[in-house]
Amino acid sequence: MTTRRDSSKGLTDSAGPTGPTYGTTTTASRPRALSAPRIGRGRRVLRAAAMAATLPYLALKAAWLAGSDLGIPAGSVLLEPGAFFVVANSVTLAMDACVILLVLVLTRPWGLRVPAPLLTFPVFVATGLLTPITVAFPAQLLVRALGMGAGEAARAAQEPFLDPWVYGVVYGGFIVQGLALAGLFVPYARQRWGGVWQGALGRRLPSPTGVVAGVAAVTGAVVGAIHLYWAFGGGAGLPAGRGAVYSAETGVVSATHALCVLGAAVGAVVLARGGRLPARRPLALTWICAAAALNWGAWLMLAVLAPDGGTGEQVTAAMFLTYAGQTITGLLASTVLIRSLRSRHTG
Numbered sequence: 001m002t003t004r005r006d007s008s009k010g011l012t013d014s015a016g017p018t019g020p021t022y023g024t025t026t027t028a029s030r031p032r033a034l035s036a037p038r039i040g041r042g043r044r045v046l047r048a049a050a051m052a053a054t055l056p057y058l059a060l061k062a063a064w065l066a067g068s069d070l071g072i073p074a075g076s077v078l079l080e081p082g083a084f085f086v087v088a089n090s091v092t093l094a095m096d097a098c099v100i101l102l103v104l105v106l107t108r109p110w111g112l113r114v115p116a117p118l119l120t121f122p123v124f125v126a127t128g129l130l131t132p133i134t135v136a137f138p139a140q141l142l143v144r145a146l147g148m149g150a151g152e153a154a155r156a157a158q159e160p161f162l163d164p165w166v167y168g169v170v171y172g173g174f175i176v177q178g179l180a181l182a183g184l185f186v187p188y189a190r191q192r193w194g195g196v197w198q199g200a201l202g203r204r205l206p207s208p209t210g211v212v213a214g215v216a217a218v219t220g221a222v223v224g225a226i227h228l229y230w231a232f233g234g235g236a237g238l239p240a241g242r243g244a245v246y247s248a249e250t251g252v253v254s255a256t257h258a259l260c261v262l263g264a265a266v267g268a269v270v271l272a273r274g275g276r277l278p279a280r281r282p283l284a285l286t287w288i289c290a291a292a293a294l295n296w297g298a299w300l301m302l303a304v305l306a307p308d309g310g311t312g313e314q315v316t317a318a319m320f321l322t323y324a325g326q327t328i329t330g331l332l333a334s335t336v337l338i339r340s341l342r343s344r345h346t347g
Contacts, residue, residue, distance in 0.1 A: 039107055043184060050103045050180035053173040054096050060170065061093035071166040078161065084306050098122060099177055106184040112192060123185055124287070128295030128330070130178035131288055136256040137171040140249045148248040196344050197280040204274040209339045213272035216332035220265025220293075223325040226318075227258035237318025257296065261326055263289030264333035271340040279344070286337045294330025297323050 039047075063070050064078075065086065072078050078085060102122055105111040111119075143149055204210070230238065231254035233246055267286030270277065300323040304315040 043107060043187070046180040046183045047103050047107050050177050051100055053176035053180065054099050056169045056173050057096050058093060061089050064089050065093070071163045073160040073163055075160045076162065077159070099126065102126065102181065103184060106188045111188070124291050125295055126181055127288055128291030130174055131292045132256045132260060132296055133171055133174045134178045136253050137175065139252045143248045143252060196341060197283050199279060200276045201271065201274045201279050201282065205272045205339055205343060209336055210272045212332050213268040213336045216268040216329050216336065217265045219325050219332070220261045220329040223322055223329055224258045224262040226322050227254045227261065231255035231258060237316055239314040239316060257326065260289045260292035261329050264293045264329055268333040268336040271336050283340065286333055290330045290333035290337055293326050294334055297326030297330055301327060
């Protein structure tokens with residue numbers, strides 16, 4: 001293999017004809033492998049926006065850990081004593097604080113030296129947790145604006161949980177975080193691993209990976225169908241009281257989970273089959289949807305298994321199995337994604 005000096009392609013992990021080429025030792029590439037170019041105004045704005053968007057959530061979590069009931073109505077399960085909510089608030093506070101560190105990694109020169117697993121794992125988790133919120137919450141606001149939101153009877157039947165303003169503050173901040181992180185991660189990933197998603201998908205992945213993709217397709221189809229059934233008002237498998245609080249607003253949430261699970265299944269199958277399709281689209285689809293299915297499925301399972309009852313809602317076996325299937329689909333699709341990325345990296 002020959003090496004060509006080119007001062008315009010100085011990063012160590014620059015792209016070769018079949019994927020990124022690592023370990024280049026030319027004089028031109030070595031100095032720039034440890035530093036990033038100056039970021040423009042747009043990325044500076046995104047960095048500031050992401051950091052600022054963490055503050056309301058961090059403030060609320062800190063207040064709740066200190067014993068405040070700010071934003072929590074009387075009768076809410078969140079006011080009940082117990083270790084679960086203390087641990088949950090501590091963990092979620094730490095997770096949101098990590099967004100600040102993640103933003104710095106994506107915008108500071110030393111960020112290019114962070115080992116890939118230490119960066120991609122938190123980005124994958126952030127993608128999975130923030131994507132459904134970024135899709136579902138604006139859709140709920142639209143549904144409400146069109147007059148198809150929950151009626152007075154449905155609202156009265158709901159157990160008190162949080163004051164309405166809390167959702168706007170928290171989810172609004174999450175949406176800003178998600179969009180800002182995406183805007184920062186894409187140019188970072190293009191600079192560091194740009195060759196991985198260039199070109200066509202290429203050859204079919206080995207048969208064991210194809211089997212994994214096939215299982216993901218089956219579980220994703222089943223779980224997606226169940227979520228769509230619930231999204232359009234189906235009540236089988238849900239607690240008896242869920243029908244009384246159903247509305248298009250709650251249906252949007254189930255529909256979002258369905259889209260993510262089905263997207264993960266489709267992406268896994270496309271990656272396993274290979275072919276002449278441009279690689280970046282199925283890679284992006286599988287990354288986003290697998291992350292959403294895996295992380296939200298796991299989060300919902302933890303909530304229903306919580307010793308304090310999580311949200312206090314009765315949990316059925318069908319709900320638990322659906323969340324488990326959602327998690328499994330995301331995990332299987334993630335396995336196919338990793339195998340595809342590795343094959344392109346080494347191919």
